[in-house]
Amino acid sequence: MHQRKEGILNKKSVTIVGIIVLVLAMIWLFYLKNTSYEKPEQAIRAAEKNLTLIPAHQTDNQALYFFLKDDHKYGVTYAQKGMWGWKTRGIIWTKIHDDRNSYEKLTGYQEYEGQLMYGLLKNTKNRAIYFNKQQAKFLKLDELPKEVVKKYRLEDMAIWYLEHDAVIEKGVLRLVDTKTNKTIHRIVIK
Numbered sequence: 001m002h003q004r005k006e007g008i009l010n011k012k013s014v015t016i017v018g019i020i021v022l023v024l025a026m027i028w029l030f031y032l033k034n035t036s037y038e039k040p041e042q043a044i045r046a047a048e049k050n051l052t053l054i055p056a057h058q059t060d061n062q063a064l065y066f067f068l069k070d071d072h073k074y075g076v077t078y079a080q081k082g083m084w085g086w087k088t089r090g091i092i093w094t095k096i097h098d099d100r101n102s103y104e105k106l107t108g109y110q111e112y113e114g115q116l117m118y119g120l121l122k123n124t125k126n127r128a129i130y131f132n133k134q135q136a137k138f139l140k141l142d143e144l145p146k147e148v149v150k151k152y153r154l155e156d157m158a159i160w161y162l163e164h165d166a167v168i169e170k171g172v173l174r175l176v177d178t179k180t181n182k183t184i185h186r187i188v189i190k
Contacts, residue, residue: 041053041065056161069093077092100157114167117173123156127177127178
């Protein structure tokens with residue numbers, strides 16, 4: 001009789017633990033579904049309000065967006081598509097210098113997750129940016145709506161960016177005159 005009572009208690013314990021695990025799994029799935037979105041823009045806006053989004057590129061499961069914020073900040077985020085929809089991986093931003101002419105040269109760079117370098121550049125005509133041998137892509141900001149360009153003072157400005165498969169370690173970031181192939185400015189990354 002004693003063994004029978006012990007067996008019943010073990011079955012009840014397993015049943016109770018199973019129910020708890022099932023309830024927790026349902027809560028977790030409900031959370032994932034309710035914090036995922038149909039479009040990457042929706043996921044980004046849910047994480048941070050009042051952004052002017054600048055799409056860079058999108059694949060089936062990942063989207064890169066830059067943005068403008070609060071009259072004097074710009075930043076970046078990736079949105080990732082999961083089973084339930086799009087979620088943002090994290091949002092970072094930095095201040096835009098008041099002196100826009102300082103962006104005639106490389107004023108530095110920002111990094112995101114160690115695999116994306118980006119920054120601002122003024123006057124992209126006949127200019128290119130390289131990190132070692134990889135050429136940066138430009139997103140021309142004066143192609144945004146006129147009121148946005150005026151508000152953020154983005155005339156003749158661009159965001160440059162480089163994506164890497166591995167973590168950025170060391171190299172040389174160079175601003176090059178494409179007509180003469182001469183380096184205008186460089187930053188050594190150690």
